[in-house]
Amino acid sequence: MSLPPFQEFLDQHKDDVYRLLVAMVGQDEAEDCFQETFLSAMRAYPSIRADSNLRAWVHTIARRKAVDALRGRRPAAVLADHQEVLAAPGDGEASADLWHAVRGLPEKQRLAITYRYGVGLTSAETAALTGGSGAAVRQSTREALRRLRSVYVEEAHS
Amino acid sequence: MNEADLRAVRLPAAPDNVLDRLVERASKEGLVDISYGEMDSPLGPLLLAVTDVGLVKLSYTDYDPDPLGDLAARISPRIVRRAARTDAVRRELDEYFTGERREFTVPLDWTLVRGYGVDVLRATVAIPYGHVSTYRNVAIEAGNPRAIRAAGTALGRNPIPVIIPCHRVLRTGGGLGGYTSGIERKQLLLDLEGANR
Numbered sequence: 001m002s003l004p005p006f007q008e009f010l011d012q013h014k015d016d017v018y019r020l021l022v023a024m025v026g027q028d029e030a031e032d033c034f035q036e037t038f039l040s041a042m043r044a045y046p047s048i049r050a051d052s053n054l055r056a057w058v059h060t061i062a063r064r065k066a067v068d069a070l071r072g073r074r075p076a077a078v079l080a081d082h083q084e085v086l087a088a089p090g091d092g093e094a095s096a097d098l099w100h101a102v103r104g105l106p107e108k109q110r111l112a113i114t115y116r117y118g119v120g121l122t123s124a125e126t127a128a129l130t131g132g133s134g135a136a137v138r139q140s141t142r143e144a145l146r147r148l149r150s151v152y153v154e155e156a157h158s
Numbered sequence: 159m160n161e162a163d164l165r166a167v168r169l170p171a172a173p174d175n176v177l178d179r180l181v182e183r184a185s186k187e188g189l190v191d192i193s194y195g196e197m198d199s200p201l202g203p204l205l206l207a208v209t210d211v212g213l214v215k216l217s218y219t220d221y222d223p224d225p226l227g228d229l230a231a232r233i234s235p236r237i238v239r240r241a242a243r244t245d246a247v248r249r250e251l252d253e254y255f256t257g258e259r260r261e262f263t264v265p266l267d268w269t270l271v272r273g274y275g276v277d278v279l280r281a282t283v284a285i286p287y288g289h290v291s292t293y294r295n296v297a298i299e300a301g302n303p304r305a306i307r308a309a310g311t312a313l314g315r316n317p318i319p320v321i322i323p324c325h326r327v328l329r330t331g332g333g334l335g336g337y338t339s340g341i342e343r344k345q346l347l348l349d350l351e352g353a354n355r
C-alpha cells in the first residue's frame with residue numbers, strides 16, 4: 001500500500017479543513033491558515049506512513065495553524081477582525097456573529113459545534129478527529145448549545 | 159437558537175482561487191514533484207504527467223485506471239493537477255494528431271525506464287515519422303540482437319507512448335505485433351502517419 005497522490009488527498013479533505021478554519025479563525029484568516037496547513041502537509045507528505053490516518057493528521061495540523069493564528073492576534077486586531085467578519089459579504093451577519101460566539105466557547109464545546117455544524121460531521125466522525133467518544137461529543141454539543149443560547153438571548157436584550 | 163439555526167450556517171467549501179494559489183505557492187517552494195493535466199485525442203482521453211525534467215508519463219486513461227497511483231508509488235506522491243505545466247506537450251500532441259507535426263521537441267523524463275529498456279526506447283525514438291522498424295531491428299540497434307523478446311517487453315512498458323513511437327515497431331514480415339493499450343490504437347497511429355508497411 002502506498003500514499004495516495006497528493007491531489008487526491010487534497011480533494012478529499014479541502015472542504016472540511018476550510019470549513020473548520022473559517023469557523024475557528026474567521027473568513028479573512030482562513031485562507032492563510034488553509035495554505036499553511038496544506039503546505040505543511042505537503043512538506044511532510046513523502047515521509048509519513050502510508051497506513052496513517054491522513055484525515056486525523058491534516059485536521060490536527062489545521063487546528064494547530066488556527067491556534068497559532070489566534071495567538072498571534074493583538075486585542076485590537078481581534079476587535080477589527082470581529083467587525084470585518086460581521087461585514088463579510090455572503091457570510092450573513094447572523095452567521096458571522098454566531099461563529100464569533102462559538103470561538104468563545106471552551107475547547108471541547110467549540111470543536112463539537114464547529115465539526116458538527118460548521119463542517120457537517122456526525123458526532124462519531126467528530127469524535128474520530130478530536131478524541132473521546134460520540135457520546136462525549138453529544139454531551140459537549142448540548143452544553144455548547146445551552147451556552148450559545150444564553151449568549152444570544154443576552155445580546156438580543158442588551 | 160436551535161439546531162436548525164446552526165445547520166443553516168454551514169460554512170463554505172474551499173473556493174477554487176484559494177486552491178489555485180495553494181498550488182502556485184507549493185510549486186514556488188519546490189514541493190511539487192509531478193504536475194498533471196488531461197486532454198482529449200483521437201485515441202481517447204490522455205493524461206500527461208510532467209516533472210521538472212520533462213514529460214514522464216503519457217497514459218491512455220480509459221486503459222490505465224490509476225496512472226497517478228502508479229506515479230505516486232514509483233516516483234513521488236507529491237502530485238498535483240496543474241494543467242498549465244502540460245500546455246507545451248498538449249500543443250505538440252494536438253499538432254501531431256492533426257498532421258501538422260512530425261517530430262516532438264518537448265523534453266522527456268526517462269525516470270520510469272530502466273536498464274535495457276533505455277537502449278530499446280532510445281533506438282525507437284530514432285525511427286522517423288511515417289517509417290516502421292521491427293522488434294529484431296530495434297534489438298540490434300539496442301546492442302543486443304538476441305534479446306528480441308526483451309525488446310518487445312520494453313516496448314510494451316513504454317511510459318510515454320506516441321512521443322516515444324513504439325507504434326512504429328512491427329513484427330518481422332510486417333505483422334502488426336502488439337500494443338499494450340489495444341492494437342487499434344497502433345493501427346490508428348500508423349494510418350495517421352501514412353506509414354509504408
